[in-house]
Amino acid sequence: MLQIDLWKRVLIWSLCALGLLLALPNGFYTRVETHNDASASIEAGFSGNGLEEQAAMWPSYLPSSLVNLGLDLRGGAHLLAEVKVEDVYETRMKGLWPEVRNLLRDNRATVGSIRQQPSAPDELRVKISKPEAIAEAATLVRGLAQPVVSLTGAGTSDILVSTDADMIVITLSDAERLATDERTVQQALEIIRRRIDEVGTREPTIQRQGADRILIQVPGIGSASELKEIIGTTAQLTFNPVVGRASDPDAPAGAGNEIVPSLDEEGVYYIIESAFVVSGEELTDAQPSFDQNGRPAVSFRFNPSGARKFGDYTADNIGSPFAIVLDDEVVSAPVIQSHIPGGSGIITGNFSVEESTNLAVLLRAGALPAGLEFLEERTIGPELGQDSIEAGRIACIVAFAAVLVFMFLSYGTFGIFANIALIINVGLIFGLLSLVGATLTLPGIAGIVLTIGMAVDANVLVFERIREEIKTGKGAARAIDLGYEKALSAIFDANITTFITAVILFAMGSGPVRGFAITLGLGILTSVFTAIYVTRLIVIMWYERRRPKTLEV
Amino acid sequence: MRLRLVPKETKWDFFSKSSLSLGFSGLMILLSVVFFFVQGLNFGIDFRGGTTIRTESAQTVVVGDYRAAIETLNLGDVSITEVFDPTFADDQNVTMIRIQAQEGQEAVTADVVDQVEAALRSVAPDISFVSVESVGPKVSGELIQTAVIAIILAIAAVLVYIWLRFEWQFAAGAVAALVHDVILTVGVFSIVQIRFDLAIIAALLTIVGYSLNDTVVVFDRVRENLRKYKKLALKDVLNLSINETLSRTVMTSVTTLLALLALFVLGGDVIRGFVFAMIWGVIVGTYSSVFVASAVLLKLGVKRDWSKPDANAGNQYANIDA
Numbered sequence: 097m098l099q100i101d102l103w104k105r106v107l108i109w110s111l112c113a114l115g116l117l118l119a120l121p122n123g124f125y126t127r128v129e130t131h132n133d134a135s136a137s138i139e140a141g142f143s144g145n146g147l148e149e150q151a152a153m154w155p156s157y158l159p160s161s162l163v164n165l166g167l168d169l170r171g172g173a174h175l176l177a178e179v180k181v182e183d184v185y186e187t188r189m190k191g192l193w194p195e196v197r198n199l200l201r202d203n204r205a206t207v208g209s210i211r212q213q214p215s216a217p218d219e220l221r222v223k224i225s226k227p228e229a230i231a232e233a234a235t236l237v238r239g240l241a242q243p244v245v246s247l248t249g250a251g252t253s254d255i256l257v258s259t260d261a262d263m264i265v266i267t268l269s270d271a272e273r274l275a276t277d278e279r280t281v282q283q284a285l286e287i288i289r290r291r292i293d294e295v296g297t298r299e300p301t302i303q304r305q306g307a308d309r310i311l312i313q314v315p316g317i318g319s320a321s322e323l324k325e326i327i328g329t330t331a332q333l334t335f336n337p338v339v340g341r342a343s344d345p346d347a348p349a350g351a352g353n354e355i356v357p358s359l360d361e362e363g364v365y366y367i368i369e370s371a372f373v374v375s376g377e378e379l380t381d382a383q384p385s386f387d388q389n390g391r392p393a394v395s396f397r398f399n400p401s402g403a404r405k406f407g408d409y410t411a412d413n414i415g416s417p418f419a420i421v422l423d424d425e426v427v428s429a430p431v432i433q434s435h436i437p438g439g440s441g442i443i444t445g446n447f448s449v450e451e452s453t454n455l456a457v458l459l460r461a462g463a464l465p466a467g468l469e470f471l472e473e474r475t476i477g478p479e480l481g482q483d484s485i486e487a488g489r490i491a492c493i494v495a496f497a498a499v500l501v502f503m504f505l506s507y508g509t510f511g512i513f514a515n516i517a518l519i520i521n522v523g524l525i526f527g528l529l530s531l532v533g534a535t536l537t538l539p540g541i542a543g544i545v546l547t548i549g550m551a552v553d554a555n556v557l558v559f560e561r562i563r564e565e566i567k568t569g570k571g572a573a574r575a576i577d578l579g580y581e582k583a584l585s586a587i588f589d590a591n592i593t594t595f596i597t598a599v600i601l602f603a604m605g606s607g608p609v610r611g612f613a614i615t616l617g618l619g620i621l622t623s624v625f626t627a628i629y630v631t632r633l634i635v636i637m638w639y640e641r642r643r644p645k646t647l648e649v
Numbered sequence: 650m651r652l653r654l655v656p657k658e659t660k661w662d663f664f665s666k667s668s669l670s671l672g673f674s675g676l677m678i679l680l681s682v683v684f685f686f687v688q689g690l691n692f693g694i695d696f697r698g699g700t701t702i703r704t705e706s707a708q709t710v711v712v713g714d715y716r717a718a719i720e721t722l723n724l725g726d727v728s729i730t731e732v733f734d735p736t737f738a739d740d741q742n743v744t745m746i747r748i749q750a751q752e753g754q755e756a757v758t759a760d761v762v763d764q765v766e767a768a769l770r771s772v773a774p775d776i777s778f779v780s781v782e783s784v785g786p787k788v789s790g791e792l793i794q795t796a797v798i799a800i801i802l803a804i805a806a807v808l809v810y811i812w813l814r815f816e817w818q819f820a821a822g823a824v825a826a827l828v829h830d831v832i833l834t835v836g837v838f839s840i841v842q843i844r845f846d847l848a849i850i851a852a853l854l855t856i857v858g859y860s861l862n863d864t865v866v867v868f869d870r871v872r873e874n875l876r877k878y879k880k881l882a883l884k885d886v887l888n889l890s891i892n893e894t895l896s897r898t899v900m901t902s903v904t905t906l907l908a909l910l911a912l913f914v915l916g917g918d919v920i921r922g923f924v925f926a927m928i929w930g931v932i933v934g935t936y937s938s939v940f941v942a943s944a945v946l947l948k949l950g951v952k953r954d955w956s957k958p959d960a961n962a963g964n965q966y967a968n969i970d971a
Binding site: 319321470472477491492502505507538539541546548549550560582585586589591593594597601604605616 | 799908
């Protein structure tokens with residue numbers, strides 16, 4: 097009959113208390129946020145500036161997780177970028193050319209002279225002057241192939257070598273392309289994350305979507321274009337041999353060379369070899385520093401393989417200039433003074449201290465391996481977000497009050513029980529949202545309001561059932577008992593079906609839809625819990641105390 | 650004195666005019682489909698690409714001036730609408746500007762947005778751009794596809810669930826009601842030309858969930874009464890079940906509508922379309938659980954031989970105690 101074990105009562109109340117405790121920080125949003133930021137700074141080793149005071153604004157023994165506010169509520173920028181994975185094929189082909197050239201040069205006796213031919217960006221065409229030796233040349237080039245490093249591509253080699261009359265055509269194999277794409281996107285993701293972290297904004301979302309897309313959401317940033325600047329669409333660093341200088345962007349560069357402008361000297365262009373010596377990918381560290389004349393500079397260090405390439409090149413080319421190229425602009429083109437063996441060096445130029453710091457950050461974060469194309473851009477101003485929060489809050493309060501009054505008018509004492517459960521329910525939703533670190537969006541608020549409306553449904557089902565049982569002449573205790581028992585299957589079926597749609601929304605949706613699905617789904621869980629455990633417990637506790645002979649429901 | 654929306658005891662016959670109500674539903678569906686194909690939906694940029702800019706200015710907005718300023722840029726189809734909302738301050742003049750996706754551009758360019766912003770500043774110097782959203786045509790195509798798949802998946806999942814918990818006739822009735830609700834909601838969006846964006850898909854799926862909630866509660870009672878009154882005609886069992894659950898159906902609809910109305914009036918214009926869809930859905934969903942789902946169930950008939958104990962049906966949750 098109407099009995100609940102003590103341990104169950106304790107468990108139910110503790111769960112409610114725990115949920116409300118977890119929800120508590122959201123009631124003091126700004127204060128807790130200041131506390132969290134200050135604590136994070138202190139942990140990172142900073143002190144002073146009133147940080148300790150700010151950290152003391154919220155007692156550390158209380159939970160301090162907050163519901164994250166989505167972009168539509170806080171304002172910020174959202175970008176969906178597609179990584180142009182094909183860019184990497186081109187880089188690979190450029191990197192392959194010196195190797196092919198050296199190999200064939202060593203076999204000049206059989207293949208004759210060699211020349212790179214213009215081709216599609218993802219292939220390399222090499223013409224040899226002795227067409228009869230084409231098969232041999234192709235075999236030689238095939239020797240450069242490496243096995244593909246990936247699970248699915250095991251056993252295949254990375255390049256495909258074919259012949260076309262007197263030309264050798266080299267392309268990446270399909271397996272290698274897949275493996276490269278995967279690496280490229282991972283790398284781009286990591287680099288974007290590091291760059292955004294360097295700027296230090298709060299709670300950015302950087303996620304991979306599908307095969308080659310990256311979703312970036314940064315709250316509190318001014319605009320999407322600002323965000324794009326931080327990410328830097330194509331910050332690629334290379335070190336290339338310099339062929340000559342020119343004053344005209346259309347000057348003939350010659351095969352295998354290209355012409356790029358100088359970063360800070362107006363009207364100065366450099367002719368450089370397209371094949372680079374080392375690229376920024378092989379940098380392990382970059383720091384702002386000063387050169388021997390006390391001017392701002394950036395010091396850098398290569399990884400071992402980069403250091404070896406750099407060392408070999410500088411040893412062979414003392415006295416000739418080489419260019420440090422960033423985003424197709426020459427940052428500087430110093431003359432190699434001596435062999436640089438240790439793999440570390442310094443970039444000088446007409447930098448200000450700030451510029452050298454930025455360049456160091458950029459280099460440290462690494463260059464993006466490929467360009468990005470932006471498919472979706474959204475900027476939401478903080479004022480709009482503030483307006484939405486304000487409107488949403490008022491709507492929630494009014495909705496809440498209306499439902500409370502309506503329930504009381506309809507069910508009297510039992511209505512009050514349902515109302516207590518409803519208040520606990522909303523508290524639990526916020527507690528759960530904070531616990532899982534979910535993001536609250538504007539549709540999410542709508543989800544909560546909808547849950548407020550629907551959460552009473554389970555209680556209504558039970559109360560209506562109790563009314564029916566009373567009508568058939570059952571006693572008070574029996575009516576309550578049967579009411580709960582018989583309403584249970586309807587409650588379960590009804591909520592499971594709604595939960596199914598919430599799960600599908602979550603799985604298929606993105607952004608705002610997902611935010612809605614989370615609050616709806618969590619709302620269903622908490623409302624079922626409060627209806628069949630909390631209200632029931634309250635009703636039973638009330639019954640035990642009053643022992644009414646008849647029920648007024 | 651208790652507030653009672655439904656008399657204590659009702660014995661209304663919901664199927665005396667079932668051909669009339671089914672005919673009415675059929676007519677509404679037909680109307681929705683016609684409007685959908687003739688007038689189409691007012692798709693937001695989520696689904697057809699393009700850019701929307703929300704502006705705010707203290708000066709009174711003259712849409713013509715805005716239009717004249719933007720037209721010089723040759724951006725193709727541009728729509729400018731002024732937004733009014735009771736939650737706005739007096740000097741808060743808001744417009745929504747929508748620019749179509751630019752020919753031959755997959756990615757969104759910042760140039761277009763910059764040009765538009767500069768042009769508008771020349772008309773209203775204090776203008777601010779509180780939100781700027783751009784979606785490329787590539788993504789928007791995929792979004793439509795995902796949305797349609799999501800709705801179909803949701804309906805299919807529900808079909809399977811009800812089939813397992815009840816009988817196939819119940820599932821057919823519930824799904825007929827769902828399809829009815831979704832079509833009518835899409836239809837109303839086509840008729841009043843409210844912007845149809847990604848959030849509306851969420852609303853549609855919620856309507857699916859809500860309508861189902863209602864239908865399942867009625868069906869649950871039908872199943873119970875079918876076992877209780879083995880000799881009663883199906884029509885009477887359905888009527889009895891609907892009457893018994895009527896008070897609950899109305900109570901839940903009213904509380905949900907109360908909450909949604911608060912959001913509709915006070916929640917701001919950004920989510921008004923979304924809330925409108927839900928309000929409409931709650932009304933249509935409540936109607937359809939009685940007049941479509943149950944009517945279809947009545948037409949299909951149902952297995953009445955409960956002599957064999959059915960392990961799957963009924964109160965598998967009944968012995969969960971608290």
